[in-house]
Amino acid sequence: MNHSHRHLRSLLAVPLLLTGLAGCGTAAGAPAGAPSVAPPPVASSPAGSPTATPTPTPTPSPTPKSSAEPLAGRTIVIDPGHNPGNVDHPTEINQQVDVGNGQKECDTTGTETDAGYSEAAYTLDVSHRVRDILQGLGAKVVLTQDGDRPWGPCVTERAAIGNAAHADAAISIHGDGGPATGSGFHVIMPALVKAGAADTGPIVEPSHRLGLAVRQSFQAATGEPYADYIAQQGLDTRSDLGGLNLSTVPKVFIECGNMRNAGDAGRMTDPQWRQKAAQGIADGFTAYLTTASG
Numbered sequence: 001m002n003h004s005h006r007h008l009r010s011l012l013a014v015p016l017l018l019t020g021l022a023g024c025g026t027a028a029g030a031p032a033g034a035p036s037v038a039p040p041p042v043a044s045s046p047a048g049s050p051t052a053t054p055t056p057t058p059t060p061s062p063t064p065k066s067s068a069e070p071l072a073g074r075t076i077v078i079d080p081g082h083n084p085g086n087v088d089h090p091t092e093i094n095q096q097v098d099v100g101n102g103q104k105e106c107d108t109t110g111t112e113t114d115a116g117y118s119e120a121a122y123t124l125d126v127s128h129r130v131r132d133i134l135q136g137l138g139a140k141v142v143l144t145q146d147g148d149r150p151w152g153p154c155v156t157e158r159a160a161i162g163n164a165a166h167a168d169a170a171i172s173i174h175g176d177g178g179p180a181t182g183s184g185f186h187v188i189m190p191a192l193v194k195a196g197a198a199d200t201g202p203i204v205e206p207s208h209r210l211g212l213a214v215r216q217s218f219q220a221a222t223g224e225p226y227a228d229y230i231a232q233q234g235l236d237t238r239s240d241l242g243g244l245n246l247s248t249v250p251k252v253f254i255e256c257g258n259m260r261n262a263g264d265a266g267r268m269t270d271p272q273w274r275q276k277a278a279q280g281i282a283d284g285f286t287a288y289l290t291t292a293s294g
């Protein structure tokens, strides 16, 4: 992705942390979709038994969360950043789209490693791995693209897909194209943007919690350090990303590493590392969706 304004944007993070704390009562983590278990039917007292006492109605035990499918009833949207075909469709992806507070390109080509492993290939592979893990936990998973279209979608449509799915949470997966000397991962959360079609007011706080969960679990699963060339402690907040500005569901981006850095590139090219990355991202969703927000 293009990070040309990232240093200015990072200054927005502190006030958002404070406003985020004030909104902790909202119930993004409430088990609204959890399946309920009907109490077993009450057995009739034996007819004609004069000594029979009324059978007390059994108290239903609390709805057990299936340990096998803790995400049953949840919908998660995964947005594989860019598209391998974008490079062949410059006119289409360079068209300007309205992201609420400005105009941006429909999409970009993304970056690649020195060896030519593209960000688009990386994001689609990791997205498939995340999808498989989350589906195994019972979640419904929607991908914004699956290598099944020649280019795009535009960032506006990437957001709209998550909105239309009424996702409980969404993530856009990327690899960064930073300075070759910089390494590490970071998570990007939506700034408060109210302009045009953008209103992130309802999602800033839950997206912040999602971002913290993903940061922790991704770090734990991969051992990848926080980025040392961008963001602060692995967290950034931005107001220029259409995929966040136009989202009405909790959403973050993750830049899994810097594909222009030799060390990160080596790891991101390794399928075993990508599986760890996917596990970390999936664990973040599980933590976010199964932990009460207080």
Ligand SMILES: [Zn+2]
Binding pocket: 001, 002, 081, 082, 110, 111, 119, 174, 175, 176
């Ligand atoms: Zn990207």
